[in-house]
Amino acid sequence: MIAPQHSKDPAPRGNGSSGGGACSSGCGCGSGASSTGSKEAPANLATLVEKAEELARDWRLDAVRAWKARTKGIAVGYLPVWAPRELLHAMGVLPVGVMGAGDDLEIIRGDAYYQSYICHLPRSVIELGLNGALDCLDGMLFPATCDVIRNLSGVWKLSFRGKLSFYLDVPQDFERELGGQFLRQTLLELAHELETRGARKLDMGALARSIRLFDENRALVRQLYTLRRDEPWRVLTSELYPVLRAGLVQPVEEHNELLAAYLDLVRSATERRPLDQARVVVSGSFCEQPPLSLLKTLERGGCSIVDDDFVQITRWITSDVDQPHNTGKDALDWLVNSFLSDSTDSPVRYCAKGRKGDDLVRRVRASRAEGVLLCAPSFCDPALLDQPMLQDALDAAKIPWTNFKYAENTGQFQVIREQAGTFADSIKLWSEA
Amino acid sequence: MKQSSTNTGLLAVGIDVGTSAIKLAIVEDVPGKPRVVLLKSERLRRRDPRVLAQSLFDEALAEAKLSPADIGYVATTGDGEVVPFRTGHFYGMTTHARGAILLDPGVKAVLDVGALHTRAMQIDERAKVLGYRMTSQCASGSGQFLENISRYLGITLEEIGTLSLASTKPEPCSSICAVLAETDVINMVSRGIAAPDIVKGIHMSMAGRYLKLLTSMGATGPTLVTGGLASDLGLVAALQEAAKAAEARIEFRSHPDSVHAGAIGAALWGAFRAKKLSKLGVTLATGESGAHA
Numbered sequence: 001m002i003a004p005q006h007s008k009d010p011a012p013r014g015n016g017s018s019g020g021g022a023c024s025s026g027c028g029c030g031s032g033a034s035s036t037g038s039k040e041a042p043a044n045l046a047t048l049v050e051k052a053e054e055l056a057r058d059w060r061l062d063a064v065r066a067w068k069a070r071t072k073g074i075a076v077g078y079l080p081v082w083a084p085r086e087l088l089h090a091m092g093v094l095p096v097g098v099m100g101a102g103d104d105l106e107i108i109r110g111d112a113y114y115q116s117y118i119c120h121l122p123r124s125v126i127e128l129g130l131n132g133a134l135d136c137l138d139g140m141l142f143p144a145t146c147d148v149i150r151n152l153s154g155v156w157k158l159s160f161r162g163k164l165s166f167y168l169d170v171p172q173d174f175e176r177e178l179g180g181q182f183l184r185q186t187l188l189e190l191a192h193e194l195e196t197r198g199a200r201k202l203d204m205g206a207l208a209r210s211i212r213l214f215d216e217n218r219a220l221v222r223q224l225y226t227l228r229r230d231e232p233w234r235v236l237t238s239e240l241y242p243v244l245r246a247g248l249v250q251p252v253e254e255h256n257e258l259l260a261a262y263l264d265l266v267r268s269a270t271e272r273r274p275l276d277q278a279r280v281v282v283s284g285s286f287c288e289q290p291p292l293s294l295l296k297t298l299e300r301g302g303c304s305i306v307d308d309d310f311v312q313i314t315r316w317i318t319s320d321v322d323q324p325h326n327t328g329k330d331a332l333d334w335l336v337n338s339f340l341s342d343s344t345d346s347p348v349r350y351c352a353k354g355r356k357g358d359d360l361v362r363r364v365r366a367s368r369a370e371g372v373l374l375c376a377p378s379f380c381d382p383a384l385l386d387q388p389m390l391q392d393a394l395d396a397a398k399i400p401w402t403n404f405k406y407a408e409n410t411g412q413f414q415v416i417r418e419q420a421g422t423f424a425d426s427i428k429l430w431s432e433a
Numbered sequence: 434m435k436q437s438s439t440n441t442g443l444l445a446v447g448i449d450v451g452t453s454a455i456k457l458a459i460v461e462d463v464p465g466k467p468r469v470v471l472l473k474s475e476r477l478r479r480r481d482p483r484v485l486a487q488s489l490f491d492e493a494l495a496e497a498k499l500s501p502a503d504i505g506y507v508a509t510t511g512d513g514e515v516v517p518f519r520t521g522h523f524y525g526m527t528t529h530a531r532g533a534i535l536l537d538p539g540v541k542a543v544l545d546v547g548a549l550h551t552r553a554m555q556i557d558e559r560a561k562v563l564g565y566r567m568t569s570q571c572a573s574g575s576g577q578f579l580e581n582i583s584r585y586l587g588i589t590l591e592e593i594g595t596l597s598l599a600s601t602k603p604e605p606c607s608s609i610c611a612v613l614a615e616t617d618v619i620n621m622v623s624r625g626i627a628a629p630d631i632v633k634g635i636h637m638s639m640a641g642r643y644l645k646l647l648t649s650m651g652a653t654g655p656t657l658v659t660g661g662l663a664s665d666l667g668l669v670a671a672l673q674e675a676a677k678a679a680e681a682r683i684e685f686r687s688h689p690d691s692v693h694a695g696a697i698g699a700a701l702w703g704a705f706r707a708k709k710l711s712k713l714g715v716t717l718a719t720g721e722s723g724a725h726a
Contacts, residue, residue, distance in 0.1 A: 274717050276506075276521030276706055300514050302522045421524030422562070428706060429527065430561065 045265045049239045052258065053292070056245035059101040059128060063249045065136045067094055074198050076164065077134060078141040079125065079149055080287040081348055082316045083168060084187055086335055089252060090210040091191065091199040096137060097248025097313065099289045100124030103409040105131075113155060114148075119379040120407040121288040122152045129160060138197055139164025141190070145287055145348045146381050164193055172350040174340045183336045207331040208322065213252050215320040220259035225307070225315070227266070229367045232304035233275045234266050238296045244311040245289070277304035278424035281369045283360055283390065284376030284383040286312045286346055288408050297413040298373065302424030307367040309346070316343050347382035356386055357393020364399050370427045373420065374403035400427060443505040443707055444470070446493070447528065447700030448486055448519070449693070450512040452548035453477055453576065454661060457489050458696035459497055459504075462704035467535060471497045472693045482515040490518070506717075508703030510695050520717050523702050526552060531560040531701050532694030533657040537686060541654035544643055544672075544685070545695070546662035548576040553646035560698070566646040576661045582618055582635055586628050593632055597667025600633030614638065636671035644675045644683070653682040663691030 055063060064075050075094040078085075085095040100121045109130050110123035128134050140163070142153035150167060157165040169186055171179030191202040200206075221244065228235035243262050247255035266272070282298070286309040298305065321338045328334055345351055345359035364372060372394055376383035387403065394401045402423045404416050442463035449456040454477060459470040473493050475485055490507075494500060506520045513522035525545065533543040533556070545552045554565040568575070583590050604626050606617050614635070621631050647656065662668055664687070672685040690697065710717060 275519070276710065276717055300522070302524065418524070418567075422526065425524050425527040425702075428521070428523075429702060 045239075045262075045269060048258070048262055048265060049242065052239070052242040052246040052262075055249055056242035056292070057102065057104060058249050059104060060133050061096065061136050061249060064094065064096050067251065068136055074138040074194075075136060076139040076141060076194070077137040078168075078313075079121075079143060079145070079152075080289075081145055081312050081346060082143055082170070082339075082343070083141050083313065084190070084335060085252070085313070086210045086214045086321070087187055087191060087202065087207060087332070088194070088199075089213065090207040091194050091202055093138075093194055093199050094251060097245075097311075098125055098128070098134065098137075098140070099245070099248060099311075100408050101128055101133075102289070103291050103293075103411055105409075107409075117379055118148055119288055119377050120409060121377070122148050122155075124408060125152065126155065126159075129156065137163070139166065139194075141166050141168045143168045144170050148381075164197055166190055166193060170339070174350075176337065176340060180333075180336050180340055183339060184332060187332060187336070202332075204330040204332065207335070210252075211321045211331055211334060213256070215322050216256050217247070217252050217259065218314065218317065218320065220256060220263065221314045223263060224259065227263070229306045231274075232277065232279065232306050234269060234272050236299060237305040237308065237310075238292060238299055239266075241292060241295055241310055244314050247314065248311070275304070276428070277302055278371060278427040279304050279306045279367070279369045280371050280373050280424075281306065281360070281364050281367060282308040282310070282373045282375050283363075284374050284380070284387070284403075285310050285406075286348070287380060287382070288377035290375065290377075290406050291408060291410055293413060294375075294406055294410060294416065297417045298420045301417050301420035302428070303373070303420050306369050307363050309344075312344065312346065316346075318342055318344055347386040357389050357396075360390050361393050361397045361399065364394075364397070370400070370431060371423060372399060372401040373423070374401055376403070376405055378405045378407050400431070442467070443704045444499065444503055445506040445508060445700040445704035445707060446490065446504050447508045447510065447696040447698065447703060448490065448513075448516050449510045449525075449528070449695035449699060450482055450486060450515055451661060451695075452512075453580070454548075455482065455486055455489055456693050456696040457493050458693050458700045459493055459499070460697060460700040460704065462701065462708075467701055467704070469535075469690070469697060472690060472696070474692065474696075482512065483517070486516045487518075490516075506700075506703035506707040508699035508706075510699040521703065521706055523699050525695060526554055526562050526565055527560075528695045528698030528702060529659050530554055530556045530562050530698065532696070532698030533659055534558070534560040535697055535701060536688040536690055536694060537655065537657045539655050540657040540686070542647060542652040542656040542683070543694075544647065544656055544658045545660040546576060546643070546658060546668070547660045548580070551575060551643060551646070551660075553643065553650065553652065555650060555652050564650045566650050568642065568646070578614070579635065579639075579662065579665070581615060582632070585615070585618055585622065586631065588628060588632075594664070594666035594668070596629040597632045597636050597665075598670060600627075600629040602630050603633035603637055604630045606631075606634040606638045632667065633671065636665075636668050637675065639668065640671040640675040643672060644679060644681060647683055648679070648681050655684045655686055657691065657694070658685060658687045659691045659694035661692060663687050663694070 068075055073092055075096050076088055077096045077098040079098055088095040101124050107123045107127050110127035113126050114123050140156055142149050153165055153167040171182045173179035195201055246258055280303045282305050317338045319342055321334050326334045326337050345356055374387055402419055404419055442461040444461055447458045454474055456474040458472050461468050461470050471493055473489055475489055507518055509516045509519045509522045510525050510528040513519055529543050529545040533540050543554045551568045555563045557563055583593055604621055606614050658669055669685055669687045676683045
């Protein structure tokens with residue numbers, strides 16, 4: 001699962017702690033040792049999925065608190081869509097994905113910070129911050145996804161003085177000399193900030209090892225997506241989704257174990273068998289995450305999801321970072337290069353006119369999907385501004401689509417079920433194929 | 434692809450899992466002339482729908498002298514996830530439309546009156562749904578509401594239709610809210626209004642709402658009433674009266690098997706899919722337990 005290694009780079013490739021072993025830095029960060037506590041693999045699929053769902057709903061960050069108590073390390077949260085988890089890991093910091101509280105928390109104070117035409121995620125994150133659920137985090141990263149998240153970073157800085165609040169500006173120019181230098185400098189600034197707050201000094205050898213662990217994570221996720229594309233009845237999206245989300249609060253070593261265990265269990269799940277469902281791609285859910293019940297609703301409505309953009313950080317970089325052609329003076333360059341040239345097309349990433357729709361059509365073809373569900377959070381500017389372009393591209397390619405909106409706390413799915421159900425029927429009964 | 438014992442057409446099973454009952458149909462898709470082999474239904478009565486669906490399936494196959502291997506497709510509609518041995522699932526509107534066309538080939542619209550929702554659909558001769566309207570989440574237009582009323586009045590559901598037809602002076606009832614309507618009924622009982630007049634008043638209230646669903650989307654022509662309340666002759670009569678009073682060009686009809694329209698439609702669409710998939714070289718297991726969301 002680890003990419004071919006070569007040795008001409010300054011940080012030798014191939015001597016890392018891949019395979020989910022303990023962190024070799026001796027820092028006591030627990031990134032490798034991490035895998036403590038819950039070593040035993042769940043014996044069956046139901047138990048594993050139950051554990052994953054528990055972690056996916058862990059908005060109080062109990063797992064992170066336990067990790068900190070165990071390792072005395074520091075933990076830093078990040079919002080969607082991308083954060084340099086490899087860098088944090090290499091510095092002994094636990095990267096923690098903060099995706100709001102879904103439908104588990106009533107928003108009261110969070111609503112006071114945002115107008116009614118703003119999406120739900122920032123309200124939820126503010127609520128979590130104010131009610132103490134995120135106290136265990138030593139800082140927060142706010143990736144450049146939209147104005148709302150940018151503003152949230154400012155709110156955070158004012159509300160939680162003393163904690164790291166880092167606006168992670170990422171380049172929209174993808175030339176190494178320009179965007180690459182900018183991103184490298186940003187990441188070095190982040191590393192400096194983390195170091196001043198107790199993280200280990202950034203070491204390129206450690207970063208290379210961390211990159212390999214996350215490459216393993218990406219490879220496992222790719223295997224799951226391939227298996228789901230080929231046998232969607234074997235890998236239910238309503239299971240895969242919490243399995244991915246579990247990794248937002250777990251050290252990568254533990255998440256790799258979880259992914260591998262899930263992969264083994266679904267491959268050998270003899271009681272599962274093919275179902276006649278409409279194959280669909282879900283697009284638009286890259287930032288505010290949909291409630292699990294929404295995905296169950298789509299599946300029950302007769303849809304098999306064969307590609308999606310949920311929990312996109314697990315697939316933001318589309319292949320291994322540690323590859324022979326990925327050159328540079330150190331491991332930080334590998335990471336920067338992968339961000340520039342190997343990250344997924346997304347509404348939060350600049351794409352030349354026409355390319356966004358082209359990518360969706362390519363994904364539909366590659367996954368042999370029969371239709372697309374444009375499923376965006378309410379008031380999500382990046383997703384909804386792209387939607388007309390995507391619809392045009394789908395129409396031109398004669399790919400059926402339908403669209404609907406959700407919020408992370410949506411609780412009524414009758415209308416969506418009706419829409420998904422009739423869409424699936426129209427594909428199965430009235431399409432020409 | 435499995436063939437029937439007579440080797441004339443594909444056999445498919447449709448299972449309609451409703452809120453209060455499970456309906457099952459076995460159909461034989463003889464080219465150009467599909468036929469219903471067997472119909473069964475069972476009220477849930479607080480039983481586990483998974484267990485009930487399985488036993489209904491087993492009993493139906495035994496009665497029809499068939500084995501699971503004879504069935505080319507098990508299609509569900511309604512709450513399909515309680516049927517782990519299904520091959521595929523179809524949405525309620527799609528199945529009621531297809532069932533209606535088999536039962537009454539000339540219909541232009543369908544009124545599916547279920548326990549929790551009522552849905553009006555305009556369809557074409559291929560059973561394609563052209564447009565639809567649905568009652569909101571309020572229960573006043575549903576079978577569950579009528580079931581509650583029958584409990585208050587101390588009568589069985591089966592008696593409602595006959596009582597309604599015997600009414601001479603229907604008592605108007607709230608058509609807005611199930612809670613208010615139920616209060617109305619309690620008042621009527623205390624005022625000594627006869628049960629047939631109460632029931633007829635409720636039927637008229639429901640009929641008025643359903644007629645609006647159809648006329649608001651411009652439906653005209655023969656309209657088949659399907660779903661659990663299709664067997665309520667009092668409701669069908671009230672619909673006919675409401676259409677006449679409003680001078681709507683809608684002719685309400687019922688069919689002895691209307692209650693099974695969803696299950697019949699699911700089975701027919703299942704047979705259609707089985708043939709389509711077979712042409713594409715796709716094989717799906719049928720009739721055996723499996724697991725899926």
